Amino acid sequence: xxxxxxxxxxxxxxxxxxxxxxxxxxxxxxxxxxxxxxxxxxxxxxxxxxxxxxxxxxxxxxxxxxxxxxxxxxxxxxxxxxxxxxxxxxxxxxxxxxxxxxxxxxxxxxxxxxxxxxxxxxxxxxxxxxxxxxxxxxxxxxxxxxxxxxxxxxxxxxxxxxxxxxxxxxxxxxxxxxxxxxxxxx
Amino acid sequence: xxxxxxxxxxxxxxxxxxxxxxxxxxxxxxxxxxxxxxxxxxxxxxxxxxxxxxxxxxxxxxxxxxxxxxxxxxxxxxxxxxxxxxxxxxxxxxxxxxxxxxxxxxxxxxxxxxxxxxxxxxxxxxxxxxxxxxxxxxxxxxxxxxxxxxxxxxxxxxxxxxxxxxxxxxxxxxxxxxxxxxxxxxxxxxxxxxxxxxxxxxxxxxxxxxxxxxxxxxxxxxxxxxxxxxxxxxxxxxxxxxxxxxxxxxxxxxxxxxxxxxxxxxxxxxxxxxxxxxxxxxxxxxxxxxxxxxxxxxxxxxxxxxxxxxxxxxxxxxxxxxxxxxxxxxxxxxxxxxxxxxxxxxxxxxxxxxxxxxxxxxxxxxxxxxxxxxxxxxxxxxxxxxxxxxxxxxxxxxxxxxxxxxxxxxxxxxxxxxxxxxxxxxxxxxx
Numbered sequence: 001x002x003x004x005x006x007x008x009x010x011x012x013x014x015x016x017x018x019x020x021x022x023x024x025x026x027x028x029x030x031x032x033x034x035x036x037x038x039x040x041x042x043x044x045x046x047x048x049x050x051x052x053x054x055x056x057x058x059x060x061x062x063x064x065x066x067x068x069x070x071x072x073x074x075x076x077x078x079x080x081x082x083x084x085x086x087x088x089x090x091x092x093x094x095x096x097x098x099x100x101x102x103x104x105x106x107x108x109x110x111x112x113x114x115x116x117x118x119x120x121x122x123x124x125x126x127x128x129x130x131x132x133x134x135x136x137x138x139x140x141x142x143x144x145x146x147x148x149x150x151x152x153x154x155x156x157x158x159x160x161x162x163x164x165x166x167x168x169x170x171x172x173x174x175x176x177x178x179x180x181x182x183x184x185x186x
Numbered sequence: 187x188x189x190x191x192x193x194x195x196x197x198x199x200x201x202x203x204x205x206x207x208x209x210x211x212x213x214x215x216x217x218x219x220x221x222x223x224x225x226x227x228x229x230x231x232x233x234x235x236x237x238x239x240x241x242x243x244x245x246x247x248x249x250x251x252x253x254x255x256x257x258x259x260x261x262x263x264x265x266x267x268x269x270x271x272x273x274x275x276x277x278x279x280x281x282x283x284x285x286x287x288x289x290x291x292x293x294x295x296x297x298x299x300x301x302x303x304x305x306x307x308x309x310x311x312x313x314x315x316x317x318x319x320x321x322x323x324x325x326x327x328x329x330x331x332x333x334x335x336x337x338x339x340x341x342x343x344x345x346x347x348x349x350x351x352x353x354x355x356x357x358x359x360x361x362x363x364x365x366x367x368x369x370x371x372x373x374x375x376x377x378x379x380x381x382x383x384x385x386x387x388x389x390x391x392x393x394x395x396x397x398x399x400x401x402x403x404x405x406x407x408x409x410x411x412x413x414x415x416x417x418x419x420x421x422x423x424x425x426x427x428x429x430x431x432x433x434x435x436x437x438x439x440x441x442x443x444x445x446x447x448x449x450x451x452x453x454x455x456x457x458x459x460x461x462x463x464x465x466x467x468x469x470x471x472x473x474x475x476x477x478x479x480x481x482x483x484x485x486x487x488x489x490x491x492x493x494x495x496x497x498x499x500x501x502x503x504x505x506x507x508x509x510x511x512x513x514x515x516x517x518x519x520x521x522x523x524x525x526x527x528x529x530x531x532x533x534x535x536x537x538x539x540x541x542x543x544x545x546x547x548x549x550x551x552x553x554x555x556x557x558x559x560x561x562x563x564x565x566x567x568x569x570x571x572x573x574x575x576x577x578x579x580x581x582x583x584x585x586x587x588x589x590x591x592x593x594x595x596x597x598x599x600x601x602x603x604x605x606x607x608x609x610x611x612x613x614x615x616x617x
Contacts, residue, residue, distance in 0.1 A: 141521075156485065159481070160489070166478045167482065172478075176460070176463075176473045177461075177475075178471045
């Protein structure tokens with residue numbers, strides 16, 4: 001029913017992904033990955049963050065190059081707006097993760113995608129981060145994602161793609177479930 | 187050869203060709219087929235026939251499958267109410283009666299404590315006797331040990347927690363709110379019953395399978411049976427590991443057919459929250475994924491009903507049945523509750539409807555995978571002469587049900603018989 005056909009190409013190597021799943025089922029310890037970011041304060045609320053190395057498949061790994069990100073706050077926060085706010089990076093992560101999932105699931109189900117667009121919104125009450133009201137949480141109280149997908153598939157199949165991508169999304173999981181976080185000083 | 191009587195002083199191993207462990211519906215079904223094949227065997231049962239149905243289920247439970255579907259090998263339902271659903275006393279009577287008419291020797295009150303591979307077969311140690319046999323059929327069921335999340339151990343001391351195995355009736359719980367964790371068959375049934383008892387229920391909902399009790403004037407089981415879905419084989423589905431993990435459907439049996447989905451529950455005042463994700467101090471944390479799970483279940487249901495409609499059209503049923511009416515999409519609170527403080531006193535009881543797992547602690551043969559599941563191919567375990575019955579989608583989609591036992595037991599008894607013949611030793615004697 002959902003077998004990939006050679007005519008479908010979303011640019012996802014499903015065979016390699018399924019192969020990896022098979023290989024990892026023999027060596028589940030290799031499935032443990034550690035992702036890293038290294039940050040450096042510039043000034044004000046401006047921070048520069050770099051991503052390059054990570055760990056997985058039992059050994060150190062490296063991206064093809066070093067990626068750097070600027071994080072800051074907009075002028076309405078009396079900042080210099082040298083980059084997106086950190087919470088926007090969370091939306092970036094969610095959009096990237098869900099969309100990658102849609103492409104992979106579509107490839108596996110033999111659905112040719114033509115365009116996949118998402119608008120992602122997160123809302124928050126900044127009385128939380130400003131410490132004005134202890135009953136208001138700091139983070140998003142609601143996140144809304146709306147996909148607009150053009151593909152060779154029925155609306156029901158497209159909705160099923162979107163549902164399945166949520167089910168397998170790391171960032172969706174991070175945002176919907178609590179995560180143990182430790183922050184230490186060296 | 188298998189006529190060993192109990193000898194109080196010296197108890198040499200009793201010998202039999204095949205031992206079946208468990209006298210539930212699957213063990214009895216296997217007994218029937220082994221007897222038909224003339225294979226010498228015995229059934230060992232830790233308690234009584236139908237022990238789990240008798241002692242480990244709640245009072246109001248009825249089978250999810252209509253009576254007409256409750257076939258056992260050589261026996262169709264012959265009672266007065268083919269469209270009804272059996273209560274536990276009715277089911278126990280049915281299995282008692284079936285067991286009494288079976289040719290198989292059934293040793294009740296005999297708990298297996300170890301099964302070991304030995305030359306030419308297995309040594310089965312029980313709390314009464316030791317047995318030698320050529321083959322062992324594990325028919326202990328899929329629902330033995332309730333799966334309880336680690337959070338249970340961290341619940342504050344004033345919270346009562348229990349599993350469906352201990353739960354019998356609402357009056358057993360203290361008054362006050364109940365958190366039911368899990369929205370599969372057990373979870374929705376117990377949420378419904380407890381809410382009706384006047385205890386406000388919060389239901390934590392993760393992955394679930396929504397099914398209407400009836401569709402187009404027929405029981406959903408009629409559709410699944412007639413369209414051949416229940417007979418779909420394990421080697422025909424794309425991802426059998428996933429198919430075996432499918433949660434039990436949101437169905438209920440009882441005096442009258444009725445739907446029991448999340449909409450029905452929220453109409454009755456049950457509060458729906460996301461999957462129970464954590465406990466921080468006394469604060470329960472619920473996942474923000476309720477909408478995703480509800481949407482996924484609605485989509486799967488719509489796809490199933492589309493397929494059933496297409497089948498009805500193709501097989502001449504369409505014009506004879508009422509026109510399709512689709513269940514309304516699952517209605518959810520706009521802002522589902524993400525956390526509850528147990529210190530508030532609103533919740534007094536946590537009921538873990540988080541599933542069951544089999545218990546193979548006694549199986550001293552290296553046939554378990556790293557997650558403690560049996561490695562088997564359609565019930566043929568990775569060790570010669572070792573078989574299992576009654577697990578979800580073991581050989582067919584219906585394998586986990588009462589009526590699924592017949593076909594699986596027939597095929598596995600054929601495999602077993604061929605294996606005994608190949609080993610060059612005939613069966614000890616006709617049973």
